[in-house]
Each structure stands twice: as structure tokens, then as C-alpha cells.
Amino acid sequence: MTATTAVMPRPGVRWPFRVGNTLVHPVFDYLVIGGGLSVLVTAYLAWGRRFSPEAAAGALGAYQLHLPLVVLIVNSAHFAASTVRLYTKPRAREEHRFLTAGLPLVTLLALFLAVLLAAPLGRHVFALYMTWSPFHYSAQAYGLAMLYCYRSGASPTDDDRRLLRTACLVPFLRAFLDSPGAGVEWFAPAWMLDLPAAAALRQGLVAVLSALTFAVPVIWIAGLVRRQAPRVPFISLLVVLSNGLWFVVLRYIDAFAVATVFHGLQYLAVVTVFHVKDHPRGGWLAQTAGFYAACLGLGYLLFNAWPYAFVGMGFGLAESMLLVVAAINIHHFIVDAYIWRLRKGSNARIAAAPILEAS
Numbered sequence: 001m002t003a004t005t006a007v008m009p010r011p012g013v014r015w016p017f018r019v020g021n022t023l024v025h026p027v028f029d030y031l032v033i034g035g036g037l038s039v040l041v042t043a044y045l046a047w048g049r050r051f052s053p054e055a056a057a058g059a060l061g062a063y064q065l066h067l068p069l070v071v072l073i074v075n076s077a078h079f080a081a082s083t084v085r086l087y088t089k090p091r092a093r094e095e096h097r098f099l100t101a102g103l104p105l106v107t108l109l110a111l112f113l114a115v116l117l118a119a120p121l122g123r124h125v126f127a128l129y130m131t132w133s134p135f136h137y138s139a140q141a142y143g144l145a146m147l148y149c150y151r152s153g154a155s156p157t158d159d160d161r162r163l164l165r166t167a168c169l170v171p172f173l174r175a176f177l178d179s180p181g182a183g184v185e186w187f188a189p190a191w192m193l194d195l196p197a198a199a200a201l202r203q204g205l206v207a208v209l210s211a212l213t214f215a216v217p218v219i220w221i222a223g224l225v226r227r228q229a230p231r232v233p234f235i236s237l238l239v240v241l242s243n244g245l246w247f248v249v250l251r252y253i254d255a256f257a258v259a260t261v262f263h264g265l266q267y268l269a270v271v272t273v274f275h276v277k278d279h280p281r282g283g284w285l286a287q288t289a290g291f292y293a294a295c296l297g298l299g300y301l302l303f304n305a306w307p308y309a310f311v312g313m314g315f316g317l318a319e320s321m322l323l324v325v326a327a328i329n330i331h332h333f334i335v336d337a338y339i340w341r342l343r344k345g346s347n348a349r350i351a352a353a354p355i356l357e358a359s
Contacts, residue, residue: 017221020152020233023273033144033269034235035242038262042242045258046249070261076299077292078264079328081271082335084294089339090278096338103334111327115310118319129326130182134175134247136333137263141243142168143340144266145236152233160224164240167216171244174209177202178247213244239266268295277350302328 022029031037086092086099093100114122142165149156156164176183184202185193192198217240224232246259276287303325310320341347 017234017237018152018231020148020154020235022148022235023151023270028269030235030238033266034238035245035262035266036238037265038258039238039242039245041262042245042249042258072300072304073296074261074264074268076303077295078267078299079332080298080302081268081291081295082332082339084291084298085271085275086335086339088275088279088291092339099335099338103331107327107331111323114323114327115315115320118316118323122319122323124186125330126322126326127182127186129329130179131176131186132333133329134172134179135169136336137243137246137259138168138172139336140263140266141240144239144270147270148233148236148239154232154236156224156232160220163216163220163223167220167240168243170209170212170216171247174206174213175247177209178206210248213248214241217241217244268292274347274350 019026023033086096110125114125145164145168146156146161179185193202217237221232221237242262243259246262250258272288272291275291276284279287281287307317307320307324310324311317339347
């Protein structure tokens with residue numbers, strides 16, 4: 001008599017991602033909002049120097065030559081977009097009375113004092129802006145990752161959300177330790193940071209955080225796979241990794257130039273989609289064009305005209321421009337902290353839209 005053993009088929013390895021329910025179209029969302037285009041540009045700038053340094057230097061030089069125009073049509077418009085969104089968002093004046101009425105006055109007063117007292121106060125306002133910026137990028141990455149999870153039917157647990165938030169904050173912590181003139185250099189005196197032990201500790205922490213920037217998101221995904229949780233859209237991981245890539249792979253000045261542009265593109269795309277969905281009358285093309293025109297015009301006034309008001313009052317151009325930029329950024333950071341909450345109002349309705357394109 002011959003014994004036979006039943007061989008059970010081994011379950012296949014499940015791919016942990018899906019395309020998900022996008023806002024515009026998968027190609028657009030993954031390249032612009034998810035940061036796919038920025039990953040390609042970052043890879044070219046980081047590794048292109050090794051294989052074709054002349055071509056990479058020429059591309060970066062051409063980009064820097066046109067940087068003022070890029071800043072106007074992307075960065076300036078993106079900062080203005082939060083204000084335009086605030087005053088056009090349904091029920092914004094009822095829900096955000098301080099933001100719509102009190103915060104502009106506080107910002108104006110703080111800016112005037114910063115310009116008036118540029119040496120003792122203004123430098124701290126500018127350092128606050130430079131320190132806060134990477135945190136703002138991290139917060140946007142977390143918000144976008146959660147937005148696509150909600151839209152795609154994935155429901156991360158509280159532990160999942162905390163780990164994802166940690167993954168988004170790691171690049172900020174790295175930037176806090178490694179940003180010239182901001183972050184830790186704003187809080188600690190130079191003589192302390194120059195001590196051999198302090199410098200070695202700082203360098204070691206930056207190296208550890210660089211590794212964690214990419215390790216923690218992978219740990220987040222691995223946990224979801226291990227629990228057999230619903231598959232998350234790949235764009236949720238992409239937006240977190242691209243944000244970290246900006247600050248880890250590139251040199252500081254290149255990272256700042258690239259990050260601000262692609263962060264601005266992300267923001268403009270998302271805020272325009274939300275605005276159009278909140279104002280469907282007139283067609284999406286007219287609403288998109290009108291919204292962007294308002295953002296571009298306001299951005300020009302804020303960044304290109306407003307500093308000269310202080311120059312006309314007798315203040316220097318350099319401090320006027322730098323502190324206007326800082327004040328606008330800080331106002332933008334505060335407004336964004338309130339108008340993008342995904343669990344209430346029209347934001348919740350758009351975030352939880354029916355899954356029409358999920359795959």
C-alpha cells in the first residue's frame with residue numbers, strides 16, 4: 001500500500017498596492033501630485049552629474065536662469081492659492097472667522113514689526129519660515145497620502161496613521177538638523193554646534209534619519225501586508241518617498257529649489273481640483289482658468305509688488321523682500337493647517353468620493 005500526501009498550493013505573494021481612485025487621471029496624479037515627475041528630475045540632478053556632468057550642469061543652469069518665471073507661475077501662485085481657497089471655500093467665513101478676519105491683521109502687524117526691527121526680530125521671523133517649511137512639506141505629504149487612502153477605500157488604523165505620520169516627519173527632522181541658518185542652527189549657538197562631539201553627533205543623526213526616510217515607509221507597507229489589510233494606492237507611498245527624496249539625495253540649495261517648485265505643483269493641482277468640485281457651475285475649464293488667474297494675480301501682488309510698499313516707506317529692499325516672503329509663507333502654513341482637514345465639510349465629501357477608477 002502506497003501512502004500519498006496531499007500537497008496544498010502555496011498562496012501567491014500579494015502585490016500590496018493598487019492604482020487607486022485618482023483625482024484627475026492616474027497619469028496626471030502620479031506624475032504631478034504623487035511626485036513621480038520630481039523623482040525623475042531628482043534622479044537626473046543627483047546621478048546625471050556622474051555620467052554627464054556637463055549636461056546636468058547645463059540643465060540646472062537653464063532652470064536657474066528661468067527660475068524667476070517658474071517661481072511666479074508656480075510658487076507665488078501656490079502661496080496665493082491658499083488665500084483664494086480660504087475665501088472661496090463654502091462656509092469658510094462661518095467656520096474660520098479668525099483665519100478670514102483676524103489672521104490677516106495679525107500678519108500685517110507682525111510683518112511691519114519684523115521689517116522695523118529687522119536685526120533683533122526680523123532674522124528670527126525668517127529663520128522660523130525656513131525651519132517650518134520642511135515640516136509643511138511633510139504635513140502635505142501625509143495629507144495627500146491619507147487623501148488617496150480614503151478615496152480608494154483603504155482604512156488605515158490609528159497605528160497605521162501614526163506610523164505614516166512618522167514616515168512623513170522623518171525628512172523634516174533631518175532637515176531640522178541639516179539646514180544652514182535654520183532648524184538646530186537657529187536654536188543652538190554656533191560655538192556649541194562646532195564642538196567635535198556635537199558635530200559628530202549631528203552628522204550621525206543626519207545619516208540615521210536619511211536611512212529612516214526610506215525605511216519607515218517600507219515598514220508601514222510591510223505592516224499592512226502582514227495584517228492583510230486592504231491594499232493602499234501606490235501613490236500614497238510615492239508621495240511620501242518623493243518628499244524624502246528631495247531632502248536626502250540633493251544638495252541643500254538644489255533641494256530647496258526643486259522641493260519648492262514640485263511642492264507648489266502638487267498644491268496647485270490639488271487645490272484646483274477641490275475648488276472645481278466645490279464650484280461645478282460654469283464647467284471645469286472655466287473654473288480652473290478663473291481660479292488660477294486669481295492665484296497668479298494675487299501671487300504677483302504679494303511677492304513682486306508688496307515689498308516695494310515697504311521700500312517706499314524708507315526700508316531696505318533686501319529685508320523687505322525677505323520678510324514679506326517669510327510672512328506670506330507663515331500665513332500660508334497657518335491657513336493650510338485648518339482648511340485642509342479631510343474629515344469635515346466639503347473636504348470630507350471630496351475625499352470620500354465614490355470609487356469610480358479604483359483598480
